[in-house]
Amino acid sequence: MLRLYDTATREVRELALREPGKVSIYLCGPTVYGPPHLGHGRATLEYDILRRYLEWTGLEVRLVSNITDIEDKIIERAQREDRPWQDITTKCERVWFEAMDGIDVRRPTDVPHATEYVDQMVEMIGQLVDLGRAYDTEDGIYLSVETVEGYGLLAQQSLDDMRSGGGEREVFGAEFKRHPADFVLWKYSKPGEPSWPSPWGDGRPGWHSECVVMSLDLLGEGFDLHCGGQDLRFPHHENERAQAVALGKRFANHWMHNGFVVDAEGEKMSKSLGNVSNLLDLIDQFDPRAYRMVLLQSHYRSPVKVTQDNVDAAVKSLEGLDAFAARTASVAGGDADVDVLDAFRAAMDDDLDTPRATALMFDTVRRANAALDADDPTAGALVAAALEIADTLGIGVRGVGEVPADAVATAARLDAARTAKDYATADRLRAELQAAGWTVETTKDGTTLRR
RNA sequence: GGCGGCGUGGCCGAGUGGCUGAGGCAACGGCCUGCAAAGCCGUGUACCCGGGUUCGAUUCCCGGCGCCGCCUCCA
Numbered sequence: 001m002l003r004l005y006d007t008a009t010r011e012v013r014e015l016a017l018r019e020p021g022k023v024s025i026y027l028c029g030p031t032v033y034g035p036p037h038l039g040h041g042r043a044t045l046e047y048d049i050l051r052r053y054l055e056w057t058g059l060e061v062r063l064v065s066n067i068t069d070i071e072d073k074i075i076e077r078a079q080r081e082d083r084p085w086q087d088i089t090t091k092c093e094r095v096w097f098e099a100m101d102g103i104d105v106r107r108p109t110d111v112p113h114a115t116e117y118v119d120q121m122v123e124m125i126g127q128l129v130d131l132g133r134a135y136d137t138e139d140g141i142y143l144s145v146e147t148v149e150g151y152g153l154l155a156q157q158s159l160d161d162m163r164s165g166g167g168e169r170e171v172f173g174a175e176f177k178r179h180p181a182d183f184v185l186w187k188y189s190k191p192g193e194p195s196w197p198s199p200w201g202d203g204r205p206g207w208h209s210e211c212v213v214m215s216l217d218l219l220g221e222g223f224d225l226h227c228g229g230q231d232l233r234f235p236h237h238e239n240e241r242a243q244a245v246a247l248g249k250r251f252a253n254h255w256m257h258n259g260f261v262v263d264a265e266g267e268k269m270s271k272s273l274g275n276v277s278n279l280l281d282l283i284d285q286f287d288p289r290a291y292r293m294v295l296l297q298s299h300y301r302s303p304v305k306v307t308q309d310n311v312d313a314a315v316k317s318l319e320g321l322d323a324f325a326a327r328t329a330s331v332a333g334g335d336a337d338v339d340v341l342d343a344f345r346a347a348m349d350d351d352l353d354t355p356r357a358t359a360l361m362f363d364t365v366r367r368a369n370a371a372l373d374a375d376d377p378t379a380g381a382l383v384a385a386a387l388e389i390a391d392t393l394g395i396g397v398r399g400v401g402e403v404p405a406d407a408v409a410t411a412a413r414l415d416a417a418r419t420a421k422d423y424a425t426a427d428r429l430r431a432e433l434q435a436a437g438w439t440v441e442t443t444k445d446g447t448t449l450r451r
Numbered sequence: 452g453g454c455g456g457c458g459u460g461g462c463c464g465a466g467u468g469g470c471u472g473a474g475g476c477a478a479c480g481g482c483c484u485g486c487a488a489a490g491c492c493g494u495g496u497a498c499c500c501g502g503g504u505u506c507g508a509u510u511c512c513c514g515g516c517g518c519c520g521c522c523u524c525c526a
Contacts, residue, residue, distance in 0.1 A: 182523095
């Protein structure tokens with residue numbers, strides 16, 4: 001069974017399932033106001049790997065991931081560009097999923113939108129007000145964090161400690177709040193801003209409310225796993241949890257957070273730094289599988305450097321995998337080596353140790369190649385195991401694929417020329433094929449072509 | 452000021468009180484090959500510094516130095 005680090009308990013512990021055979025996961029999705037960046041890519045890729053692995057073990061996974069389609073930054077951009085805010089959200093959502101398709105991240109099973117849940121948010125906020133845990137101000141409705149037991153669990157810092165030091169930071173909405181950590185649940189709208197009706201006045205929901213309402217609606221109380229980037233740990237996830245606790249509801253049973261994407265100097269990547277911080281650019285300029293490979297080779301909780309060298313190395317390693325797939329395309333697909341698969345499972349069950357799993361995969365490829373070279377009958381099982389691991393990790397390994405008839409014919413003539421020891425012709429034909437973009441591999445069994 | 456993390460070979464990046472300097476990339480040597488390509492085999496005297504614990508520490512403890520993250524924008 002999978003053991004995962006839990007941010008709430010600060011230990012690696014078994015991911016207990018509420019319902020046997022089924023996993024319920026909530027992943028905080030994007031706010032759609034701009035193009036997806038590398039950080040988005042990392043989070044979605046890490047949880048895509050988790051999901052594929054869970055499914056491979058035979059579990060039924062329900063993965064809910066929201067789209068935040070109403071938020072201050074969306075409104076700001078709409079005003080700046082003088083166009084309807086829905087224009088921005090629909091366009092950005094489309095681009096988002098194009099990018100996800102590009103890196104082969106499977107769609108979540110459910111994609112709720114914040115704007116579809118405003119009524120339920122209003123209802124929830126009403127309950128919090130009734131309970132005396134939220135209060136009205138001229139600015140909006142705030143949650144009183146002092147009324148929440150265990151506030152600071154995910155921040156790993158008590159409310160008292162949180163601001164015990166450097167208090168020089170500006171506190172947003174300080175003039176209205178009872179406590180600096182209180183956060184807005186409902187924001188009253190200014191003229192011209194999108195708004196929805198509520199018992200307290202027209203406005204829009206605060207960012208932290210949608211995920212509570214949507215996760216509880218779609219997954220129900222005590223769902224298995226809540227995940228997202230490290231940066232969401234506090235305040236976003238803390239504040240989600242605070243609302244659920246304030247309501248007296250059981251929330252996520254396990255909290256998972258992935259590490260940051262950092263630049264060459266080790267500093268957290270922000271939108272304004274680095275020339276490939278846009279995910280679409282990365283997909284465009286390199287093998288779209290490369291980013292996944294880079295991530296697989298380090299642990300999901302570690303910071304990851306996305307640099308030219310890293311990406312280049314990943315691209316090269318993928319080429320090796322593709323060559324392996326091409327070479328083994330004709331190897332009969334027998335049962336995968338059980339020991340290898342067991343080792344794979346052991347690695348993944350150990351807090352998703354993808355570096356170990358990936359090392360195992362490459363090592364299995366090496367062993368399979370050696371067995372193939374030696375005409376060893378165990379080769380088939382090793383080939384099957386290596387390819388099964390690659391598939392489970394979401395690495396779309398490219399084998400020979402479709403080769404057009406004329407290229408096949410040229411390859412056949414190449415082989416004929418070699419048999420006749422007419423090497424001048426053979427070399428000419430090979431150069432011809434290479435010029436057409438083919439990787440030509442000539443072996444004693446004949447010539448194979450791949451892109 | 453509070454809380455947390457990190458410092459490993461040419462690069463990236465795992466890991467462990469001795470059995471691994473995993474794995475990827477790069478480099479060098481060899482095998483195979485008509486030549487290439489692919490593949491295989493081999494080559495690298497590492498663990499920030501100073502103490503301590505120990506038969507033995509890169510791994511545990513203490514103290515430094517350096518870097519990073521969070522403390523209401525953020526995946």
